[in-house]
Amino acid sequence: MKMVKTTLAMLTAAAVLGAAGMAHAGATLDAVKKKGFVQCGVSDGLPGFSVPDAKGNYQGIDVDICRGVAAAVLGDATKVKYSPLTAKERFTAIQSGEVDVLSRNTTWTSSRDGGMGLVFTGVTYYDGIGFLVNKKLGVASAKELDGATICIQAGTTTELNVSDYFRSNGLKYTPITFDTSDESAKSLEAGRCDVLTSDQSQLYAQRIKLGAPDDWVVLPEVISKEPLGPLVRRGDEDWMAIVKWTLFAMLNAEELGVDSKNVEALAKETKNPDVARMLGADGEYGKDLKLPKDWVVQIVKQVGNYGEIFDRNIGKGSELKIERGLNALWNKGGLHYAPPVR
Amino acid sequence: MQKNIGAPQGFSLSDPRVRAWLFQIITVVAVVAMGWFLFSNTQTNLQHRGITSGFDFLERSAGFGIAQHLISYTEADSYARVFVIGLLNTLLVSFIGIVLATFLGFVIGVARLSPNWMISKLATVYIEIFRNIPPLLQILFWYFAVLLPLPGPRASISIGESFFLSNRGLNMPAAEATGAFWPFVVGLVITLVAIVMMTRWANKRFEATGQPFHKFWVGLGLAIVIPTLFALVFGSPLHWSVPELKGFNFVGGWVMIPELLALTIALTVYTAAFIAENVRSGINSVSHGQTEAARSLGLRPGPTLRKVIIPQAMRVIIPPLTSQYLNLAKNSSLAAGIGYPDMVSLFAGTVLNQTGQAIEVIAITMSVYLAISISISLLMNWYNKRIALIER
Numbered sequence: 001m002k003m004v005k006t007t008l009a010m011l012t013a014a015a016v017l018g019a020a021g022m023a024h025a026g027a028t029l030d031a032v033k034k035k036g037f038v039q040c041g042v043s044d045g046l047p048g049f050s051v052p053d054a055k056g057n058y059q060g061i062d063v064d065i066c067r068g069v070a071a072a073v074l075g076d077a078t079k080v081k082y083s084p085l086t087a088k089e090r091f092t093a094i095q096s097g098e099v100d101v102l103s104r105n106t107t108w109t110s111s112r113d114g115g116m117g118l119v120f121t122g123v124t125y126y127d128g129i130g131f132l133v134n135k136k137l138g139v140a141s142a143k144e145l146d147g148a149t150i151c152i153q154a155g156t157t158t159e160l161n162v163s164d165y166f167r168s169n170g171l172k173y174t175p176i177t178f179d180t181s182d183e184s185a186k187s188l189e190a191g192r193c194d195v196l197t198s199d200q201s202q203l204y205a206q207r208i209k210l211g212a213p214d215d216w217v218v219l220p221e222v223i224s225k226e227p228l229g230p231l232v233r234r235g236d237e238d239w240m241a242i243v244k245w246t247l248f249a250m251l252n253a254e255e256l257g258v259d260s261k262n263v264e265a266l267a268k269e270t271k272n273p274d275v276a277r278m279l280g281a282d283g284e285y286g287k288d289l290k291l292p293k294d295w296v297v298q299i300v301k302q303v304g305n306y307g308e309i310f311d312r313n314i315g316k317g318s319e320l321k322i323e324r325g326l327n328a329l330w331n332k333g334g335l336h337y338a339p340p341v342r
Numbered sequence: 343m344q345k346n347i348g349a350p351q352g353f354s355l356s357d358p359r360v361r362a363w364l365f366q367i368i369t370v371v372a373v374v375a376m377g378w379f380l381f382s383n384t385q386t387n388l389q390h391r392g393i394t395s396g397f398d399f400l401e402r403s404a405g406f407g408i409a410q411h412l413i414s415y416t417e418a419d420s421y422a423r424v425f426v427i428g429l430l431n432t433l434l435v436s437f438i439g440i441v442l443a444t445f446l447g448f449v450i451g452v453a454r455l456s457p458n459w460m461i462s463k464l465a466t467v468y469i470e471i472f473r474n475i476p477p478l479l480q481i482l483f484w485y486f487a488v489l490l491p492l493p494g495p496r497a498s499i500s501i502g503e504s505f506f507l508s509n510r511g512l513n514m515p516a517a518e519a520t521g522a523f524w525p526f527v528v529g530l531v532i533t534l535v536a537i538v539m540m541t542r543w544a545n546k547r548f549e550a551t552g553q554p555f556h557k558f559w560v561g562l563g564l565a566i567v568i569p570t571l572f573a574l575v576f577g578s579p580l581h582w583s584v585p586e587l588k589g590f591n592f593v594g595g596w597v598m599i600p601e602l603l604a605l606t607i608a609l610t611v612y613t614a615a616f617i618a619e620n621v622r623s624g625i626n627s628v629s630h631g632q633t634e635a636a637r638s639l640g641l642r643p644g645p646t647l648r649k650v651i652i653p654q655a656m657r658v659i660i661p662p663l664t665s666q667y668l669n670l671a672k673n674s675s676l677a678a679g680i681g682y683p684d685m686v687s688l689f690a691g692t693v694l695n696q697t698g699q700a701i702e703v704i705a706i707t708m709s710v711y712l713a714i715s716i717s718i719s720l721l722m723n724w725y726n727k728r729i730a731l732i733e734r
Contacts, residue, residue, distance in 0.1 A: 088695050095393065095700070116698035117391035137590075147589040149510065154687065155695030159406035163417040166407075174591075175407040176601070177692065178681045187681075190490035191509050192600065194590050234392045 028100055028232070028239035029073065029290060037079040040066035041099035044084040044180055047205040048314035048322070049105050058082045061313045062103040065124055065230050068246040068303045069101060072295040077302035086179050088155040091116055094231055101243055103230040105199065107157040112231075121244040123229045126326040126335050128222035129161050130200035132207060135217050137194060142221040146171040151184040151193035153177065161224040162197050185209060199226050204320045241289055249296045251338035252278055253305035255329055260308060263300040278341040285341050296341070306336065384701065399697045400425070406692065408683050410599050421693055428688035429710060435602060435684065436671040436714070439609040443670060444663075446610060447617025454622050465618065473615035478676050480612055485604035485680040495591050504584050506592060512603060513585035516596035526579035529572030536568065537561045601682035605674065613670045617663060624659035625651065656729050664722035668715050675711070685710060 032038055042050035042062050050060040063082070071077040083099050094102040095117055105127075106112070108120045133139050142165070152158050154177040166173050176193050178184045185206045188196040196206060200222060207213050230247070232240050253259070256275050258266055267279040276282035280293040289295070303309065310327060311317040328334025355361060388395050400422040408415055412430045415423060454465035472480070490509050493499065498508035506513040544555035573579060585595030628651050636646040678687035685707055694703040 088691050091695065091698055092700050095391070095698075111696075112698070115392075115394035117388070117393035145590075147591055147593075149591060154681070154691050159692065160696070163405055163407045167417055173407065174409055176409050176681050177683070177687070179678060179691070183681070186486065187490065190486070191494045192490055235390060 026236065026238045026290075028236045029242065032073055032100055032239075036074065037081050038066055038070045038073065038101060039083065039099045040069075040080050041083050041085045041090060041093050041102040041104055042066070043104045044086050044182075046105065046181060046202060047208060048201065048318060048320045049205070050082075050084075050103075059313065061124060061309055062105060062230075064303050064309045064313065065103040065243075065247060066101055068250060068299045069243055071298040071302045072246050072249070072291050073242060075292065075294075075298050077298075086155075087153050088179055091118065094118060094233060097233070100239070101230055101232055105202065105228045106231060107199075108227045108229050109157060117234045118231045119234050119240055120229045120231050121240055122247045123227040123335075124247060125201060125228045127199040127201050127226040127228050129158055129165075129197055129224045129226060130203050130222055131219040132188070132196040132198075132203040132216055133194060133219060135215055139219065142219050142223065143169060143171070145173065145195060147173070148195050149174045149176060149193040150195045150197055151176050151178065151187050152197055153181055153184055154179055156198075157224070157226065158198055161226075165223045181206060182209075199228070201314060201320075201322060204314075204322055208319055238290055242291060245289055245341075246299060247306075248338040249278070249299050249341070250303070250306040250309065251329065251336050252341060253296065253300045254307040255331070255338070258296075258300055258305060260301055260304045263297055267294070267297050274340065274342075388701070394699065395702065397702055399699055399702070402697075404693070404696070406696070408688065409681075410602065410683055421697065424693055425689050425706070428683060428685040431602075431683055431688070432671075432674055432677075432685040432710075433714070435605050435609070435674045435677065435682070438606050439613065439670050439674065440667050442606070442610040443613040443617055443666070446614035447666075448621050450614060450618035451621025451625070454618060455625060469615045469618050471615075472611050473619070475612075477608060477612045477673050478679055480608040481605055481676055481679060484608045485600065489600040489604050495587060498587075504595075506585055509600060510591055510597070511600045512598040513592045513595050514598070515582045515584045516594070517580040518583055520577070520579060520581050522573070522576040523579045525576040526569065526572050529569050533565055533568040536564050540564065599682075601677070601680050604680055605677050605682050609670050609673055612673070613666050616666050616669075620659050620662045620666065621655075624655035624657075627658045628654045653729065654731075657726075657731060660722060660726040660729065664719060664726070667718050667722065671714050671718060672711060 040063070042058060042060075045051050046060070046062075048060055050058055050062045052058050058080075063080075066080045066082075067077040070079045083093060085093050085099075085102075085104060090102055090104050090106065091112070093099050102118075103124070105125070106120075107127075108123065112118060113120055131142050131145070133145075139145065145166075150162060150173050152162060152175050159175065159177065162173070162175070176187065178187065181198070181202065184196055184198075187193055189210055196203065198206065200218065203218050207216050207218065210216055230243055232243050252274075253263070256272065256278065258275060258279070263279065266275055267281055270276050270279070270281060273282065277285055278296050280286060280295070280297065284293050286293050286295045292298075304312065306329075310324065314320045314322045315324065324332070324334060326335050328336065330337040353360060355364075385395070401420050403418050404421050404424045405417050407417060408424070408427060410431060411427045412434065413423075413427065415427055450465045450468055453461050454469065456462045456465070492507060492509040495506075495508045495510050498506040498510075498513075500506050504515045540560060541557055544557050544560075547553060547555060583594045585592040585597070587593075632650055632654065633646060636650040637643075641650070674684060675686040677684040678691060681687065690703055690707040694700055697703070
């Protein structure tokens with residue numbers, strides 16, 4: 001009978017494990033509150049987006065989205081654990097429930113939004129694919145790249161968009177694909193390929209990691225639309241709304257002139273009804289999102305508004321010095337436009 | 343009913359045979375139930391999360407470029423074709439690796455038994471170094487430390503103005519078929535038939551009269567004379583296209599990309615160290631008495647080795663050699679580390695990521711490795727059976 005018992009025990013264990021994999025609305029929020037931290041999938045080291053500093057603390061615009069979520073849900077932006085993921089690993093990690101949010105410079109496309117059981121919550125950064133080449137090659141435009149060998153990161157939309165671009169311009173190329181952006185950069189430096197292609201923001205980030213950044217130039221062409229944003233699992237609308245509104249809160253805060261320095265003062269005393277609603281001084285708009293009353297105050301105080309996050313990580317306050325461009329607010333000539341809190 | 347002979351009538355748990363049957367049935371049911379449970383649970387969860395499943399994606403066009411494809415490929419081709427390309431790339435590196443590792447392994451293995459102190463010590467050092475370093479590190483070493491620091495295409499190392507070694511790989515002349523190609527193939531077939539017939543005749547005569555025949559030299563003669571005749575009559579079957587520097591890179595000829603080169607070298611060097619040890623143990627397993635007996639029968643050292651020692655050593659060498667071949671084929675999946683477009687990197691990597699259908703892609707990939715490994719295994723078992731000792 002011992003064998004029967006063992007078999008039964010195994011079956012029960014399998015059933016329990018299997019059932020644990022089921023998702024339902026609100027499950028992620030409950031789980032996050034219970035374990036006390038947000039598990040966040042980030043890039044495996046991309047300056048400005050997610051890179052660990054000397055002390056091992058992750059920093060970057062993608063990281064700040066997760067910190068914002070933690071600040072809104074748990075009231076503490078430090079309660080985030082990070083899983084560095086390669087481009088190839090990222091979707092499996094979020095699908096399987098290994099991470100709660102995937103904030104890893106991922107391009108929003110219809111197939112990723114539709115068929116993968118995932119859903120994008122917004123756009124953190126409007127990007128486009130560019131080319132990084134050595135100045136010695138004397139190439140001024142991407143149209144002169146016929147016959148070039150190109151280093152690309154495996155499993156990205158870059159692979160597809162570069163192929164489209166070369167095909168539509170009647171150019172030939174040889175792709176060399178690597179798992180990590182570091183390997184691609186190393187191969188570019190060693191001369192395995194003539195060109196490194198990636199989202200432009202990444203190219204600027206890779207460029208400063210190269211031995212002699214001044215020898216390299218980013219070509220002017222931007223050949224595709226790459227709206228980058230965070231993803232959550234499909235079927236958990238509560239959690240999706242929280243991640244979505246974390247970004248909206250950051251954008252709204254910038255628009256209304258609320259920043260990490262004045263947020264507490266404004267929360268106590270403001271004449272602007274928009275600011276009052278957003279910071280919880282008027283009404284309890286956090287409740288609808290299953291969040292505490294002061295959720296925006298926590299996000300802005302601990303992480304900052306979108307403008308602060310941008311400048312600190314990739315803008316003028318950082319090594320990358322990327323212009324706001326498309327990433328300015330809608331009323332300043334950019335594309336960022338967040339629905340109001342009310 | 344045999345089952346009931348000498349046992350109490352009817353169903354009783356005290357009957358050991360009833361118990362044996364019962365437990366077997368329970369086990370089968372449990373295994374099937376578990377399998378079904380895992381399958382249906384996966385299905386339910388996939389559906390619940392809105393993840394597309396099924397194999398329809400194989401027909402969709404891939405839309406990305408591939409560095410090395412043995413069959414023609416454009417971005418408009420389907421994922422199914424990408425799968426075939428990945429499979430062929432895996433088979434290519436496995437095949438080259440197995441051939442080279444066997445050759446190198448035999449040489450090193452014999453060298454280790456050499457009476458020459460220097461040679462045997464060098465072989466020992468080789469084996470101890472290369473079999474004790476993880477294969478991934480060796481692949482990375484050959485790729486990043488040896489091949490990539492080579493000069494670029496414009497300053498490449500030229501060997502006889504037709505082979506060019508640079509950090510873009512080894513460019514070599516490629517043979518292109520001309521109009522005389524098919525007549526030449528017919529000539530090769532005729533050569534093969536002639537050699538087989540000659541060997542049969544020689545073996546028969548040897549068994550009947552004991553007269554040896556110079557099979558090797560006559561066969562070599564046939565292999566040279568007949569194809570040459572065909573080439574003279576119909577013209578050269580192949581045209582050589584020599585690589586030329588043009589624009590960014592070489593144009594024409596064939597290029598062995600550095601990823602393939604690094605992978606082949608690393609896998610060959612690594613596996614050869616193990617094969618060398620197998621060969622040494624195989625040769626050591628044949629007792630010295632066999633050599634003495636052969637010599638006392640009047641066999642010279644060459645035939646002693648070929649006809650007495652090696653056939654017996656092979657019986658010990660083949661089974662572990664099979665494992666080494668399997669290991670090499672499976673280790674080729676480490677290609678992903680340096681971006682060689684093999685099955686794992688291309689199909690289980692890029693395709694999985696572009697389609698998001700992890701379960702299907704991984705299942706296909708696992709089945710492929712299983713099929714490759716089982717094929718190698720069956721082939722080697724068949725060979726092992728052929729050379730096994732037949733007891734009389």
